[in-house]
Amino acid sequence: MPITVHQFPCLSDNYGFLVRDEASGQVATIDTPDAEAILAELGRLGWTLDLILNTHWHPDHAGGNETLKAATGATIVGPREVTRIAPLDRALEDGDTVMLGQTRFEVLDTGGHTLGHISYHDAADGIAFVGDTLFALGCGRLFEGTAEQMWASLSRLASLPDQTTVYCAHEYTASNARFALSVDDAPTLKARADAIFAARERGEPTVPTTIAAEKATNPFLRAPLLRPDAASAAEAFAEIRAAKDTFKG
Ligand code: ZN
Numbered sequence: 001m002p003i004t005v006h007q008f009p010c011l012s013d014n015y016g017f018l019v020r021d022e023a024s025g026q027v028a029t030i031d032t033p034d035a036e037a038i039l040a041e042l043g044r045l046g047w048t049l050d051l052i053l054n055t056h057w058h059p060d061h062a063g064g065n066e067t068l069k070a071a072t073g074a075t076i077v078g079p080r081e082v083t084r085i086a087p088l089d090r091a092l093e094d095g096d097t098v099m100l101g102q103t104r105f106e107v108l109d110t111g112g113h114t115l116g117h118i119s120y121h122d123a124a125d126g127i128a129f130v131g132d133t134l135f136a137l138g139c140g141r142l143f144e145g146t147a148e149q150m151w152a153s154l155s156r157l158a159s160l161p162d163q164t165t166v167y168c169a170h171e172y173t174a175s176n177a178r179f180a181l182s183v184d185d186a187p188t189l190k191a192r193a194d195a196i197f198a199a200r201e202r203g204e205p206t207v208p209t210t211i212a213a214e215k216a217t218n219p220f221l222r223a224p225l226l227r228p229d230a231a232s233a234a235e236a237f238a239e240i241r242a243a244k245d246t247f248k249g
């Protein structure tokens with residue numbers, strides 16, 4: 001296998017991801033939610049950190065940059081907005097490429113949760129790290145961007161191949177499922193929600209997901225179907241997003 005992804009819980013509901021390019025042995029972390037936890041996992045695995053890939057500037061994603069850089073000397077890349085709180089060696093933009101050994105990550109602009117949020121797509125391995133843009137049965141809140149911007153970002157992720165493995169940055173799925181069931185009565189959603197509640201009862205993660213699963217059941221991607229009278233797809237998305245923001249479930 002050309003790439004190994006090691007996923008572990010961080011902070012209260014974040015996931016840490018350590019990625020190893022098997023050809024070169026080079027290792028990256030996707031975001032830096034908790035420097036001490038990431039260093040502990042690196043030590044346990046016997047891996048050496050080479051690269052930090054940030055998705056956006058929020059402290060639960062870039063807050064460990066400085067400590068990890070000091071401890072490992074890793075190179076930090078990410079959107080320019082990260083410099084609001086943390087050091088950055090290279091600012092990335094849409095269409096840029098980041099190499100981890102022989103593994104190639106394409107940078108996708110997925111702004112909306114924050115204005116500069118980016119995702120990393122490894123097309124050869126069918127893997128995407130999407131930060132706080134797309135969640136299992138959910139999507140990130142619109143802290144900085146517009147509904148139009150977020151809809152464009154989600155549509156872009158939805159256009160990736162169906163079998164793409166999607167690593168989201170938080171375990172929000174059970175709560176997302178409760179909201180999804182309140183706006184969508186599709187049997188496929190009901191079945192997935194039941195499986196999610198059972199997995200969480202057993203303490204199992206519901207991340208990663210796939211593009212196919214999200215297209216079939218994520219109420220934000222299904223917004224135009226769920227709100228057929230909306231003036232546009234982005235408007236339908238805005239309505240579902242607003243409903244989630246006030247949902248008490
Ligand atoms: Zn965030």
Ligand code: FE
Nearest residue numbers: 058060132169
């Ligand atoms: Fe986050």
